[in-house]
Amino acid sequence: MSIEPTPAPHRVVIVGAGFGGLETVYRLAGAPVAVTLVDRRNHHLFQPLLYQVATAALGPSEIAWPIRYLLRGRPEVTTLLATVTGIDTNARSVTLDGGDSLPYDTLVLATGARHAYFGHDEWEPFAPGLKTLEDATTLRRRILIAFEDAERERDPERRAALLTFVIIGAGPTGVELAGTIAELAHDTLPADFRNIDTRKARVVLIEAGPRVLAGFPDELSAYAQASLQSLDVEVALGQPVTECTADGVVYGGKSLQAKTIIWAAGVRASPAAEWLGAPADRAGRLQVLSDLTVPGHPEIFAIGDTVAINGPDGMPVPGIAPAAKQQGRHVAKAIKARLRGETPGPFVYRHAGNLAQIGKRSAVIDFGRIKLRGAIAWWIWGIAHIYFLIGLRNRLAVAINWLWIYTRSQRGARLITQGRAKVSNYWP
């Protein structure tokens, strides 16, 4: 109940509530700012586990939280469910769907990336990618329906195509999807079907480059490949995909009939660069200065998957959650420093490590000098992910689900929802 007049607080608008945007908000706690966080979705998504929703291991609500719930204890933060349609850098305002404009003193763009088809957007309907909860439930539906349709199919060739799962791109997402789909087919489903042997399902992981997990050291790539092959995943390396259709793929000159194709081969940044008319690299990522501001706009920061910046080793900062969070932390610090009249220093990326799960009891971790693989890596992977999940309830729910899968090979989230054309009208 102070009666002293207070100056209007510095207005920070943050677009995007992914790892980077949310970390910025968290780290601005206590600063004399009024924060508005804008996202076109109402939830923060723990993207590293998204493939587990796509493969029916976890339910959507176990890896996503309402943004405003996460920030309920921060009265100075306003959360808006809105889509940004443009930025007026002269007026210093963000334009939202519906025409509202949101003025800012400092703007933070943390708008992420979406999967990209390298000039083959026509492949998207046949080879959907995995970035959002909807992508994940769509993939889950497609994967589960393929088994259902195979159970009904009498033609052996069509049945084989229904039981062939192609994953394009052998980065962490592709490897994790391939391993998990193989386990789904070989461990979880066999007892459930009468006319098909789901163990005969083919999982084919196609990669244009020479090895899986190109971001990892050679020895871990080799281990991951062997581990995938022990799960009966067919790994095709050095064979770019040249065609995707409703019937299958063409890769390395060969054609393969497959009803389920998943795209895990690349991403494209959000149009933040277009909003600003600022220079971007080929993947649409904004070029930012060393302090993460946009050239010519010290009042605009950009972080996470929507920017291109190099680490101290001269290598690009990878598009992973810890990198986005470090950048968010830097931006929050920079804003606070400026409000104290100081000049913030450059962002320095510290790479903690890379990790990827391949299957039950199999993962690879690259901590730089320490490299781990196999069961020990898998346990560390699991504990780290449960630790980083926000909120006790979800940690418990995820732990229970994983325990269930681990001990029983069963999956709790095998739901086909949102219909499909074929079954959308139950009653004629």
Added chain:
Amino acid sequence: MSIEPTPAPHRVVIVGAGFGGLETVYRLAGAPVAVTLVDRRNHHLFQPLLYQVATAALGPSEIAWPIRYLLRGRPEVTTLLATVTGIDTNARSVTLDGGDSLPYDTLVLATGARHAYFGHDEWEPFAPGLKTLEDATTLRRRILIAFEDAERERDPERRAALLTFVIIGAGPTGVELAGTIAELAHDTLPADFRNIDTRKARVVLIEAGPRVLAGFPDELSAYAQASLQSLDVEVALGQPVTECTADGVVYGGKSLQAKTIIWAAGVRASPAAEWLGAPADRAGRLQVLSDLTVPGHPEIFAIGDTVAINGPDGMPVPGIAPAAKQQGRHVAKAIKARLRGETPGPFVYRHAGNLAQIGKRSAVIDFGRIKLRGAIAWWIWGIAHIYFLIGLRNRLAVAINWLWIYTRSQRGARLITQGRAKVSNYWP
């Protein structure tokens, strides 16, 4: 590895894997039959808790299970994900989408019901009902988006309409939805919003009849009404709705601006009667004989919400899960009796009771002579529902979620997914 020739087993086709159809399959265990269970969905749904998905208390995978997972231990049962398009009673076969036909010796129709608008189908887009998981996630999206839009809305009148929730029909579903939405607005959400006070949201329960929970004794209806009012639900009795639009409802001559309207006022049976060309009542329910067979077709049974039959007291058997399960049990017994050359007796309904939850620590239970209400009824309601949930994993997950809501007033499944027109294109 027997080498004796076995006779072709009696083929039982069951359409619908709700409470009735699934119970029939369970109770046919050990009988010399080959069962095919057809459902257009891959999951069995625990419908009594569907309103909790619609109100963000539970996630879809906590109240639904893949049908073939439930029957994985029954090799003589084949599960098909398929839509029935017709029945050829002469050829004794069921026609599926895609044209396949499925021959039967005995057919069991357990195809349920859908909400109905009594000749006002044009109301459906404005007042969706609640029968499927998609219905529930659609309602969840609408309810949560209403609060989101209110947070952004500056016009007081439009904001009030966004914060007005109308439920039409005060049966158990309507009462449970009204109580839970009131709790969502008054307990769960207040700390999350900055521009609106969600405690001022209006929840209006409209009923054409003279009291809420018409299927319960007067005293429990009165308690339920008082309990709803203590949750700030406005209860409007004896006032039929005469209009539903995108802007609100007209009831009892009054018009009320409301952006969220939910239909809980009535159901219509599946078209099983149309498939058979058999007589049905006004709600489309098949008239069956006392042994649950269709007149003129002793080889066709029909059970659950798709049939109209009276109990021993002359009153209609209610459309509740225990009734459908009792009928499924009867049909399984009848099929087994016939295979032994016996003539099965009539179905006799035993009414165990009715129960409905109103809010936290408030429920009503009518066991006939014993009537319970308040906290004790609520605990029995909760324990009974957890007990009837299939599968330990779900029981645990639901118990954890409820504990969380009970102790923290927080809800884990507050996700808006599958987009809305307004935000479907993040990047222009």
